[in-house]
Amino acid sequence: LMVWLRRTTHYLFIVVVAVNSTLLTINAGDYIFYTDWMWTSFVVFSVSQSTMLAVGAIYYMLFTGVPGTATYYATIMTIYTWVAKGAWSALGYPYDFVVVPVWIPSAMLMDLAYWATRRNKHAAILIGGTLVGLSFPLFNMVNLLLVRDPLEVAFKYPRPTLPAYMTPIEPQVGKFYNSPVALGSGAGAVLTVPIAALGAKLNTWTYRWMAA
Numbered sequence: 001l002m003v004w005l006r007r008t009t010h011y012l013f014i015v016v017v018a019v020n021s022t023l024l025t026i027n028a029g030d031y032i033f034y035t036d037w038m039w040t041s042f043v044v045f046s047v048s049q050s051t052m053l054a055v056g057a058i059y060y061m062l063f064t065g066v067p068g069t070a071t072y073y074a075t076i077m078t079i080y081t082w083v084a085k086g087a088w089s090a091l092g093y094p095y096d097f098v099v100v101p102v103w104i105p106s107a108m109l110m111d112l113a114y115w116a117t118r119r120n121k122h123a124a125i126l127i128g129g130t131l132v133g134l135s136f137p138l139f140n141m142v143n144l145l146l147v148r149d150p151l152e153v154a155f156k157y158p159r160p161t162l163p164a165y166m167t168p169i170e171p172q173v174g175k176f177y178n179s180p181v182a183l184g185s186g187a188g189a190v191l192t193v194p195i196a197a198l199g200a201k202l203n204t205w206t207y208r209w210m211a212a
Contacts, residue, residue: 042137046184047191049101050136053077054129054192055199057107061124062203067115070128074107102139106132121200129196133188137181 056077057070081100110128117123 042141042180043184043187046137046140046180047133047187049103049140050106050133050188050192051195053103053106053136054110054132054196055202057110057132057199058124058128058196059199059203061111061114062121062200065119067111067119070107070110070114071104074103077103099144102136102143105139106136109135125196125200126193129193130189132196133190133192134185136188137184141181 053074057073060073061067061069063069078100085100109131110124113128113131114120114124117127
C-alpha cells in the first residue's frame, strides 16, 4: 500500500510541477501577455522557459526511463496554457493575447538525445540540456512572428495593474542582427545544462524517498 501511495503521490507531483510551470510561464515578466519583443524581455524569457522546461522534463523522463516522456511533459504544459488562454478570452481579451511558448520541439530533442545514446543519463543532461537551451529561442521566435502586431495588442488591451516602467516600447520585430535569439540561445545552452543536472538529482532524491 505504501509503495502504491508513494508512486501515486509522485505522479500527482509531476502534474503539479507542470501546472506550476505553466503558471510561472504566464507570469514571466508579463512578456507573454504583451508579446513585447524588446530584446531584453525575449532573452530573459527564453532562459527562464528553457531552464524550466529542462528541469521538469528530464526529471519526468529519467523517472520513467522512457524516451518520449519529456515531450509528454511539454505537452501537459502546453495544454494547461491553452486552458489559460481560454480563461483570458472569457474575460474579453483576444485569443492571441496570451502566446503559448513552443516547448514541445525542444523537449523532443531532449528525448532524441536520451534515445540515441541508449538512455544514457549524462548524455541526456549534457546533450539534451544543450539542445533545449539552443533550440527554444529559435522555435519561439518563429512562433512570435506569427502573432499579430504586438504593440496593437498591448495598447488596445492594457492590463489594469501594468506599472509605468513596463509600458510597451517599440519592439525589435524580426531583427536577427544583434540578435536576442542568438543571445537567448547562447545563454540558454550554458544555463540549461546545470539546471537539467538538478532535475536529474531531484530524481535521485525521489527514488530514495520512495524506497524509504
